[in-house]
Amino acid sequence: MPQVTLTVNGKAASVEVEGRTLLVEVLRDKLGLTGTHVGCDTSQCGACVVHVDGKAIKSCTTLAWQVDGSTVTTIEGLAAADGTLHPMQEAFREYHALQCGFCTPGMVMSAIDLVTTHPDGLTEQQIRDGLEGNICRCTGYHNIVKAIAAAWPVMHGRGTLAAAAE
Amino acid sequence: MNAPFEGIGASVRRKEDLRFISGNGHYTDDINRPGQLHAVIKRSDRPHAKILSIDTAAAQAAPGVVAVFTGADTAGLGSIPCGWQIHNKDGSPMAEPRHPVLAEGFVRHVGDPIAVVIADTKQHAKDAAELLAIDLEELPAVATVTAATAPGAYLVHEGAAGNLCYDWHLGDKAATEAAFASAAKIVKLDLENNRLIPNAMEPRAALGDFDASSGDYTLYTTSQNPHVIRLLMGAFVLGLPEHRLRVVAPDVGGGFGSKIYHYAEEAIVTWAAGKLKRPVKWTADRSESFMSDAHGRDHVSTAELALDAQGKFLGLKVHTLANMGAYLSTFATAVPTYLYATLLAGTYTTPVIYVEVKAVFTNTVPVDAYRGAGRPEATFLLERLVDVAAQETGLDRVEIRRKNFIPRDAFPYQTPVALQYDSGDYFATLDAALKTADWAGFPARRAAAAAKGKLRGIGISTYLEACGIAPSKVVGSLGARAGLYEVANIRVHPTGSVTVFTGTHSHGQGHETTMAQLVTDQLGVPFSQVDVVHGDTSKIPFGMGTYGSRSLAVGGSAMVKAMDKIILKGRKIAAHLLEADIDDIEFKDGKFTVAGTDRAKTFGEIALTAYVPHNYPIEELEPGLDETAFYDPKNFTYPGGCHICEVEIDPDTGVTKVINFTAVDDVGRVVNPMIVEGQVQGGVAQGIGQALLENAVYDENGQLLSGSFMDYTMPRADNLPNFSVATENTMCTHNPLGSKGCGEVGAIGSPPAVINAVVDALRDYGVRHINMPASPEKLWSIINAGRPAMAAE
Ligand code: FES
Ligand code: FES
Numbered sequence: 001m002p003q004v005t006l007t008v009n010g011k012a013a014s015v016e017v018e019g020r021t022l023l024v025e026v027l028r029d030k031l032g033l034t035g036t037h038v039g040c041d042t043s044q045c046g047a048c049v050v051h052v053d054g055k056a057i058k059s060c061t062t063l064a065w066q067v068d069g070s071t072v073t074t075i076e077g078l079a080a081a082d083g084t085l086h087p088m089q090e091a092f093r094e095y096h097a098l099q100c101g102f103c104t105p106g107m108v109m110s111a112i113d114l115v116t117t118h119p120d121g122l123t124e125q126q127i128r129d130g131l132e133g134n135i136c137r138c139t140g141y142h143n144i145v146k147a148i149a150a151a152w153p154v155m156h157g158r159g160t161l162a163a164a165a166e
Numbered sequence: 167m168n169a170p171f172e173g174i175g176a177s178v179r180r181k182e183d184l185r186f187i188s189g190n191g192h193y194t195d196d197i198n199r200p201g202q203l204h205a206v207i208k209r210s211d212r213p214h215a216k217i218l219s220i221d222t223a224a225a226q227a228a229p230g231v232v233a234v235f236t237g238a239d240t241a242g243l244g245s246i247p248c249g250w251q252i253h254n255k256d257g258s259p260m261a262e263p264r265h266p267v268l269a270e271g272f273v274r275h276v277g278d279p280i281a282v283v284i285a286d287t288k289q290h291a292k293d294a295a296e297l298l299a300i301d302l303e304e305l306p307a308v309a310t311v312t313a314a315t316a317p318g319a320y321l322v323h324e325g326a327a328g329n330l331c332y333d334w335h336l337g338d339k340a341a342t343e344a345a346f347a348s349a350a351k352i353v354k355l356d357l358e359n360n361r362l363i364p365n366a367m368e369p370r371a372a373l374g375d376f377d378a379s380s381g382d383y384t385l386y387t388t389s390q391n392p393h394v395i396r397l398l399m400g401a402f403v404l405g406l407p408e409h410r411l412r413v414v415a416p417d418v419g420g421g422f423g424s425k426i427y428h429y430a431e432e433a434i435v436t437w438a439a440g441k442l443k444r445p446v447k448w449t450a451d452r453s454e455s456f457m458s459d460a461h462g463r464d465h466v467s468t469a470e471l472a473l474d475a476q477g478k479f480l481g482l483k484v485h486t487l488a489n490m491g492a493y494l495s496t497f498a499t500a501v502p503t504y505l506y507a508t509l510l511a512g513t514y515t516t517p518v519i520y521v522e523v524k525a526v527f528t529n530t531v532p533v534d535a536y537r538g539a540g541r542p543e544a545t546f547l548l549e550r551l552v553d554v555a556a557q558e559t560g561l562d563r564v565e566i567r568r569k570n571f572i573p574r575d576a577f578p579y580q581t582p583v584a585l586q587y588d589s590g591d592y593f594a595t596l597d598a599a600l601k602t603a604d605w606a607g608f609p610a611r612r613a614a615a616a617a618k619g620k621l622r623g624i625g626i627s628t629y630l631e632a633c634g635i636a637p638s639k640v641v642g643s644l645g646a647r648a649g650l651y652e653v654a655n656i657r658v659h660p661t662g663s664v665t666v667f668t669g670t671h672s673h674g675q676g677h678e679t680t681m682a683q684l685v686t687d688q689l690g691v692p693f694s695q696v697d698v699v700h701g702d703t704s705k706i707p708f709g710m711g712t713y714g715s716r717s718l719a720v721g722g723s724a725m726v727k728a729m730d731k732i733i734l735k736g737r738k739i740a741a742h743l744l745e746a747d748i749d750d751i752e753f754k755d756g757k758f759t760v761a762g763t764d765r766a767k768t769f770g771e772i773a774l775t776a777y778v779p780h781n782y783p784i785e786e787l788e789p790g791l792d793e794t795a796f797y798d799p800k801n802f803t804y805p806g807g808c809h810i811c812e813v814e815i816d817p818d819t820g821v822t823k824v825i826n827f828t829a830v831d832d833v834g835r836v837v838n839p840m841i842v843e844g845q846v847q848g849g850v851a852q853g854i855g856q857a858l859l860e861n862a863v864y865d866e867n868g869q870l871l872s873g874s875f876m877d878y879t880m881p882r883a884d885n886l887p888n889f890s891v892a893t894e895n896t897m898c899t900h901n902p903l904g905s906k907g908c909g910e911v912g913a914i915g916s917p918p919a920v921i922n923a924v925v926d927a928l929r930d931y932g933v934r935h936i937n938m939p940a941s942p943e944k945l946w947s948i949i950n951a952g953r954p955a956m957a958a959e
Contacts, residue, residue: 020289034196035189037419039367040452044875047367075189089187093179096844100674101186102367102419108187124888131883135875137367137420138674140851140912141883143844 004068008033009077017064024048024059027074035075035105039135046134049106050074056113058133075105078112087154088112088147090161095147099138110134111148115155122152173687177840180679181698182672191417194371194388199445202373203232205435206291207448208281208298209457210273213307213529213868214322217271217280221299225283228297230290233442235434236281237270243437246428247402248494249394251645252332252503252525260332260525263323265493267403267430267437273302274322274492275529276870277457282434284446307529307868311466311487314528322492322527331490331499331525336507337583342520345481349472353555359543360938361464361489361862362855363878364536366673368419369450370459374435378443382410385436389415389701390425390671391711394648396703398428398496404437411436415701418673422852423535424459425673426713427496431458456873461862462536464489465502465543469551471516477561479516479570484547486523491532497713498534499525504644505540505635505714511581512548513592513630513806514570519582529868535713537852537913541631546938549627549918553925554934563922564600567628568593578899585632587804588899595830595894596628599808602890603828608812621815621949622825623927627919630806633715633907636799651798652716653707654724656685656732658791660777662770663695669709670721671700674848675909676841677717683837684722684903688729690756690769707794715907718837719803719898726902727795735791736772742783743767743775803898803906807831809850809915811923820946822858822924828890829915834898834906842908846891849912855881856913857920861939879939 001016008031015030027033027050038060039047048060051073078086088108091097098104114130115122122130127148128141136144153159172178185191222234246265253259264270269280281298285291306320313319314329322329346352373386383406389395392413399413400406418425435446450458466487472480488502507521538545552570556563571592572579579587600606608624615622635641638649655667664685670677682696699705709721733753740758741748750761759766767775775782776791812826829846836842859879863871872878897904917938924940925933931948 018289028196033189034193035191037193037368038195039369040875042452042874042876044880045367045452075187079188085187092187093183096180096840098183098186099676099844099848100366100368100420101182101191101417102193104186105189125884128883128886135367135880135882137365137422137852137880138848139844140847140849140881140889141886142847142851142889145883145888 002065004064006067007071009074019065021064022060023062023064023067026064027059033074033076037102037105039102044135046106046110047103049109049134051109051113056110075108087161088151091147091151094161095143095150097139097143097147103134103136107134107136107144111151115148115152119156122149124149169692172693173683174835174837176683177838178679178683178693180676181682182676182678193368193417193419194373194386195449197373197386197416199373199375202445202447203284203286203442204288204291205282205284205438205446205448206288206295207279207431208283208295209454210269210276210278210280212273212302212304213276213309214305215273215302216305217269217273218301218303220281222281224297224299225294228290228294230286231283231294232286233284233438234281235268235438237266237268240267240437241270243267243433244403244405246430247398248499249496249647250500251647252334252499253645254333255335260499261326261330262494263325267433275531276868277531278492279430282438284438284442309528309530309864309866309868311489311526311528313866314526315487315524322529326527329527331494331527333524334503335520335522337520338518339520341518342481342483345518346472346483349480350475351473351559352470353473353551353558354468354470355551355554355935356468357547357550357935358937359463359465359546360856362462362536362860363456363862364422364424364459364462365455365880366420366422366424369452369455370425370429370431371449372432372435373445373447374439375445376439376443382412383436383440384412384414385432386414386416387432388418388425390418390421390673390713392671392701392703393669393708394711395428395432399433399436403433412704415671421673422537423462423539423713426711427460427534453874456878457531457870460495460532460534461491462533463543464533467547469547471551471555473555473559477559477566477569479514481518482510482516484510484521488523488525489528489530489533490525491528491530493532495532495534498532500646501535501540506544508583508585509541509544509630509632510548511583512545513572513628515572517582521583530864537849538910539714541910542914542917545627545629545914546918549629550921550935553922563626567596586801588801589896590630590804590806590832591896592628592806595807595832598892598894599810599828599830602830602892603810603812603826605810615814619817621817621927622812623923623925624810624812625919625922625926627809627915627922629915630804631910631914632802632804633910634719634799634803635714635716636720636802638798648710650710651796652720652724653709653794653796654721654728655707655794656725656728658732658773660774662691662773664689664691666696666698666725667706668698668700668721668725669706669711670717671712675712675717675845676838680718680837680841681722681725684725685729688726689732715909718903718905719901719907720797720799722903722905723799723901724795724797727797728793731793731795732791735787736769738783738787739772739775740767743781800900803834803901805831805833805906805908805911807911807915809919811916811919813920813923813927815924815927815945817949820942820949822940822945824854824887824920826890827887829912830892830894831908831911832895832906833893833908833911834895835904836893836895837905842893843891845908846912847889849910850889850916851881851886852913853916854886854920857917857938858940859885
């Protein structure tokens with residue numbers, strides 16, 4: 001079987017895959033990174049979103065060999081080595097942007113991409129449109145939208161979460 | 167520095183979030199056992215067929231395959247049981263056909279499991295399942311209640327004549343007829359409650375494990391109620407002794423009702439693990455979820471309201487056909503009866519009501535409770551009917567409601583459909599919602615929208631629902647085959663920290679936080695020193711799980727009772743230590759004090775004494791500080807409230823945009839306002855989804871057309887507005903917390919508010935009623951069929 005080499009959350013990983021093996025299967029089944037979830041089989045829900053070379057992608061519709069040699073970040077790799085949470089993780093907790101938590105890893109990874117790719121500002125409508133590829137059945141999105149808006153200034157070095165809450 | 171307030175009423179941030187936001191949640195599919203095999207289920211792609219033959223030889227021989235089982239192998243197992251027996255009008259019991267684990271001779275819906283292939287990897291099992299040669303002889307199928315009850319309709323089950331499960335009624339028929347005979351006005355409405363697919367984001371999964379040395383079985387499953395599964399599967403399907411069977415429902419990614427029921431796959435993996443002496447795991451693909459998770463709603467009804475000349479409601483008559491699907495799911499039969507017909511008084515003083523419900527078998531996926539379960543169906547019917555009555559009597563929509571509300575001073579209020587409401591104030595929630603939504607200012611907003619070529623409408627719903635279904639004795643007399651109490655074990659550790667073992671289950675509701683707050687509030691133990699354990703039958707006493715917004719009202723009340731016992735025992739220990747009379751010992755703010763003095767012992771000191779009983783009244787009192795209480799409520803709880811929705815329809819596309827949504831709910835005592843708001847927001851999103859977007863569609867032959875997220879419209883972030891959510895609470899009078907429940911109010915109150923708004927927006931087009939979902943296609947057709955001559959162009 002062919003071998004695929006990845007850097008996942010800062011660690012080198014080399015795994016055997018079949019041609020049909022999906023990136024999400026490598027992460028969950030071979031590397032034990034079960035924080036990345038599978039919520040559908042039609043590439044609609046976004047529970048599986050991870051970052052490949054810094055960009056959010058759906059790992060349920062990416063073949064492992066397609067990303068050979070890439071750097072992958074999953075939800076498990078977001079916090080700093082000392083355990084400090086990423087501002088988006090903090091914001092999700094602070095704004096009660098999760099209930100069952102199943103959509104959350106994909107939602108957080110998509111949200112980070114959304115904020116990163118909008119350095120000049122992010123309106124509520126842009127956030128809602130930007131979440132087009134992520135389904136949450138629990139929250140009604142209200143608090144997810146708030147959390148992302150609150151994380152924006154923090155991620156762009158223009159404020160703190162506490163200030164955003166004011 | 168004062169510790170932050172973390173008791174009842176504080177929006178404490180959730181304990182469970184830390185693991186979820188860092189990817190450390192532990193959902194069923196995340197669990198793997200050594201030597202684990204993978205099961206893939208071959209399902210029927212036909213709505214109704216006779217199984218002529220199944221050739222498993224090629225699949226058996228495929229790489230990695232360990233076993234293939236069909237209905238022939240599982241025919242000796244019990245039928246998947248239904249938990250509630252309804253009786254027909256004539257007193258005879260409902261039809262209850264066998265519900266096999268794997269199809270026996272016939273398949274009755276698309277998704278009906280025919281065979282299971284078990285292999286070393288999921289891919290091998292999938293590949294082998296493709297090699298099964300199954301010969302089916304197609305039979306005529308019935309997909310809708312109307313088709314199934316038509317004369318001469320083909321039968322789903324031989325033994326269920328006319329495809330009827332039951333023909334049931336409630337209320338005083340003669341008195342209702344008399345009220346109609348004397349009415350000044352009768353308003354009649356035919357309506358449907360659309361079929362929904364719950365779609366919790368975590369697909370169902372089950373992992374069966376068998377320990378050959380002890381003979382014990384363990385099932386990890388995506389369940390809202392592990393003890394109920396243990397009882398149903400152990401005692402009725404597999405015949406396993408309960409003490410040999412452990413059921414674990416770890417982190418569960420949403421339920422909304424769909425994970426209450428005992429499903430075939432749970433029995434299959436547990437049984438197969440025993441047969442093969444290896445763990446067996448099954449995880450649904452989303453496509454499988456669509457055709458195997460119990461669906462929700464699916465009612466076809468006729469409702470008639472009798473009014474006097476002043477607009478007072480005199481009587482209500484309802485006739486409903488409720489779709490059961492092909493087999494009876496665990497609570498399916500209770501939904502259109504005791505969770506529906508009993509709710510038809512709503513918030514109104516309607517003196518007489520008569521309801522007839524026929525439950526109907528069809529060749530579709532079983533239908534059971536989905537968020538709200540029966541109550542959204544009752545609310546939609548009633549709140550649409552009241553709007554139509556307003557329209558046809560010329561009364562204002564708000565005034566007709568006010569005129570018929572149960573007065574504030576009428577509680578406890580006995581309805582003509584069995585329930586007795588303990589408390590409520592429908593005027594308060596109405597007034598608050600009208601104000602927040604700026605109802606009075608709507609005409610100006612409508613005119614402004616019209617100037618831009620848009621159609622604005624506003625709609626209201628003043629609903630009531632019933633949660634925490636109980637008491638056990640009453641539900642037993644109505645056909646429930648279970649008790650509906652709840653249990654809590656409060657374990658105080660020697661150092662004073664606390665573990666709560668609750669029989670309820672959290673799959674998003676935040677119990678680990680809310681329930682810890684109850685402990686902080688009552689025992690004064692810091693929030694950080696309280697942990698809540700749920701979801702494992704080997705750890706918790708026999709509990710009934712979570713559904714029907716029962717966890718706080720019933721489970722939280724059990725905790726209060728258990729903590730009362732802790733405090734009583736603590737007072738006895740304190741009396742001994744402080745050499746005082748027990749009657750003089752007060753417990754407050756985490757301290758046991760001799761009344762009127764400063765002599766006191768902290769909760770921690772008492773805990774330590776209980777476990778290190780050196781100086782202890784050992785003759786009268788056992789050591790330890792660990793108490794359990796079972797709480798069986800005296801009544802349901804009755805949340806209610808007012809939802810107002812404002813929409814704007816684009817006449818060119820038929821697309822409805824929700825501009826504002828206001829919910830003012832009465833949920834009783836609120837423990838964590840942040841969590842309550844989140845529950846309401848999520849419920850409203852599902853209600854808006856039902857009203858505008860979601861629809862489970864079968865073609866007339868029983869083929870499921872909306873079988874994926876490509877075809878079934880899940881609400882997404884850009885379909886929804888920000889919500890304005892508030893509470894205006896009256897206390898439940900019969901439980902110690904005063905809480906009523908908040909998990910379902912959003913999904914119950916909102917759909918009629920949305921549709922009433924859509925109908926209002928289209929008032930110039932002569933629209934009287936629109937069935938859900940109010941899809942763009944439906945609205946565009948209405949608008950373009952009747953575009954007024956003066957349309958601005
Ligand atoms: S799992 Fe649903 S989009 Fe990837
Ligand atoms: S939090 Fe449950 S699906 Fe989003």
